[in-house]
Structures are given as C-alpha cells and as structure tokens.
Amino acid sequence: MRQKKRFIAGASCPECKAMDTMMLYKEHDVEKVECVKCGHKMTQPEQAVQASTRQFEQVIGVFKPGD
DSSP, rough: OOOOEEOOOBBBOOTTBBOOOEEEEEETTTEEEEETTTTTTEEEEHHHHHHHSSOOOOOOOOOTTTT
C-alpha cells in the first residue's frame, strides 16, 4: 500500500528554515511532518489532532509543531 504524502504550502522547516519543503504523511495513525531538504521530523498522535479540530469544520488535520 502506497503512503499518501502531501506538501504543506508556505511552511518553513524549524531546523533549516527552508520554505515549502515540509511533507505531511500518516504512519500507524500518527501524523508526521518531515523536511525533504534536511530530514528534520516532527510527529503528533491522532488524539491531539482531533482535539485541535473545531466542530463542523472539514479539516484534514491540524499540526502544531510545538507540541
């Protein structure tokens, strides 16, 4: 099964500061963000994503790098 990976437009890497290099994907129900330039990775469990979404909004996911 192929893993769906999406780029986050306008996002910059907190490590190398490169813009438009952040890729979002899901692995074992955990959202992960990775910089394709330097390899910096961030993760967030599904519960934190669901707690961040507002009722009646159709949001794919909310990722807070500081958590």
